[in-house]
Amino acid sequence: MAPLDDLYREIILDHYRTPRNRGELPTPPAHRVEGFNPLCGDEVTLYLELRDGRLADLKMTGRGCSISQASASLMGAAVKGKSLEEVEAALERFRRLMTVTETRLDDGGEPEPLDVRSLGELAALAGVVKFPVRIKCAMLAWTTLAQGLDEAAADAP
Amino acid sequence: MSSFNPTRVRADVPLLHRQVHGRPIAYLDSASSTLPPRAVIEAMDRYYERHHANVHRGVYQTAEEATADYEGARAAVARYINAPGGAEEVVFTKNTTESFNLLARSWGASRLSPGDVVVVTEMEHHANVVPWFQLRDSHGVEVRFIPVGDDYRLDLSHVDQLLEGAKLLSVTGMSNVLGTRNDLAALARLAHDHGALFAVDGAQSVAHGSTDVARDGIDFLAFSGHKMLGPTGIGVFFARRSLLEAMPPFLGGGGMIADVRTDGFTPATGVARFEAGTPPIAEAVGLHAAIRYLEGLGPDAVEAHERELTRDALERLEGDFDGRVRVVGPRDVVDRGGVLSLDVEGVHPHDVAQVLDQHGVCVRPGHHCAKPLMHRFGLAATARASFGPYSLTRDTDALIEGLGHALSLFA
Numbered sequence: 001m002a003p004l005d006d007l008y009r010e011i012i013l014d015h016y017r018t019p020r021n022r023g024e025l026p027t028p029p030a031h032r033v034e035g036f037n038p039l040c041g042d043e044v045t046l047y048l049e050l051r052d053g054r055l056a057d058l059k060m061t062g063r064g065c066s067i068s069q070a071s072a073s074l075m076g077a078a079v080k081g082k083s084l085e086e087v088e089a090a091l092e093r094f095r096r097l098m099t100v101t102e103t104r105l106d107d108g109g110e111p112e113p114l115d116v117r118s119l120g121e122l123a124a125l126a127g128v129v130k131f132p133v134r135i136k137c138a139m140l141a142w143t144t145l146a147q148g149l150d151e152a153a154a155d156a157p
Numbered sequence: 158m159s160s161f162n163p164t165r166v167r168a169d170v171p172l173l174h175r176q177v178h179g180r181p182i183a184y185l186d187s188a189s190s191t192l193p194p195r196a197v198i199e200a201m202d203r204y205y206e207r208h209h210a211n212v213h214r215g216v217y218q219t220a221e222e223a224t225a226d227y228e229g230a231r232a233a234v235a236r237y238i239n240a241p242g243g244a245e246e247v248v249f250t251k252n253t254t255e256s257f258n259l260l261a262r263s264w265g266a267s268r269l270s271p272g273d274v275v276v277v278t279e280m281e282h283h284a285n286v287v288p289w290f291q292l293r294d295s296h297g298v299e300v301r302f303i304p305v306g307d308d309y310r311l312d313l314s315h316v317d318q319l320l321e322g323a324k325l326l327s328v329t330g331m332s333n334v335l336g337t338r339n340d341l342a343a344l345a346r347l348a349h350d351h352g353a354l355f356a357v358d359g360a361q362s363v364a365h366g367s368t369d370v371a372r373d374g375i376d377f378l379a380f381s382g383h384k385m386l387g388p389t390g391i392g393v394f395f396a397r398r399s400l401l402e403a404m405p406p407f408l409g410g411g412g413m414i415a416d417v418r419t420d421g422f423t424p425a426t427g428v429a430r431f432e433a434g435t436p437p438i439a440e441a442v443g444l445h446a447a448i449r450y451l452e453g454l455g456p457d458a459v460e461a462h463e464r465e466l467t468r469d470a471l472e473r474l475e476g477d478f479d480g481r482v483r484v485v486g487p488r489d490v491v492d493r494g495g496v497l498s499l500d501v502e503g504v505h506p507h508d509v510a511q512v513l514d515q516h517g518v519c520v521r522p523g524h525h526c527a528k529p530l531m532h533r534f535g536l537a538a539t540a541r542a543s544f545g546p547y548s549l550t551r552d553t554d555a556l557i558e559g560l561g562h563a564l565s566l567f568a
Binding site for chain 2: 008
């Protein structure tokens, strides 16, 4: 098992103690989407405002463990204001980062450097994959975002 | 007088000899699953190496031995819970949850009509809640809850109203979140005075004190092998003989029939009617060994040992952290078992458990499959530490050290 510092990086603790983009947006125009992790009671509610092919604004509320809440905060900071293509790309990169591969478990090695660089601050969450039970905590905000984008696209006129 | 010695019990449990993260394991998750002593593991090994065959079928030597082992386990369970009608009142299931499903789907579905009332409590495990809601949806049964008071004990102030017209009162022997023990004999009297039958979820109570269905007036009892030092994959459903004989089969298939024709089937008589398919034979052998082991320790001695550990832990958890660690459960150790649900200020239970893991401490974070109770106290989750016969004060020492670390990390 990896040391605890791999999980609780300073950036993660910072985003947990001081979460970014907290709050609500009026719906509509924003789309509201809730995500739950029934096993541990983590919850995230996202308010997504899509405009001109961009995720123009985003706010969130929620409660849960440090990993779920820090991941949500880091995600908001990474995707707010980005084009929907860029958001989708970030989602895909994050999913790959959270995928347990056999080699990674065998040697406990770091994920591919390219992945990490392209993720910016999100790379702080790379250590989560060494604690497989916590992956669902880190993924909560992201799966909620994916669901919200799908719903918003379906709602669009 | 038993010669109970927790250090010797610890030596008997192989898993407690290992280290995690370079520290001795401090296993504080016995409410989830207990750790089997070597006697249980060896009994199952011996069974597979010497006696294994399918039961109630072959007439060759090992088939007779396997059948004798399996039925011997049933007799041991009957003795352990003091079933007045003996082994004919003991059905083997997969676990407590399956036992409750058997109760609801067989007794409940055949005996209850729309508008009939089943009363449970706010401190039940989902196993004693969801099957009754399923019966509500399929048969129109009404489900009522006895509330839990601010003292973390059942609030019986309106119990007569709640039991009005009830056909069944189904209650846990001990809460898997709060540690609260319920007065089963008194609740049985209440149920019977109202014309209701009395069922008990014994999952948390059977290994941590004596269980006596005859003394307490219990009509139905459900529990699991792996929460009483036995293996996973085997559970028990006890019902008084007159009730069991009137119950239709729940699962259909091999072993549970007297005859099958092209136009239908006739179920077997006795407990075989409820044991469709090849049963968990090796697990029954393991459960038998676990019962022998527990009887050797003495249920009262185990209860007293865990009570002392709980008293000490309650004092230290409340004293060492300036109120930043709250125990969600009764403060006193009267009618209370060794389950300590912790609410740590500013630290989510999953983070508490993760930091504790680095100290070798095994606790369970989450809602503990008791969401009505969590809603009652406005909690999403707790970090739960729970004792077993092999627990020692040094496990509490590791818990306290780890909690200090968690508090400092997230402060």
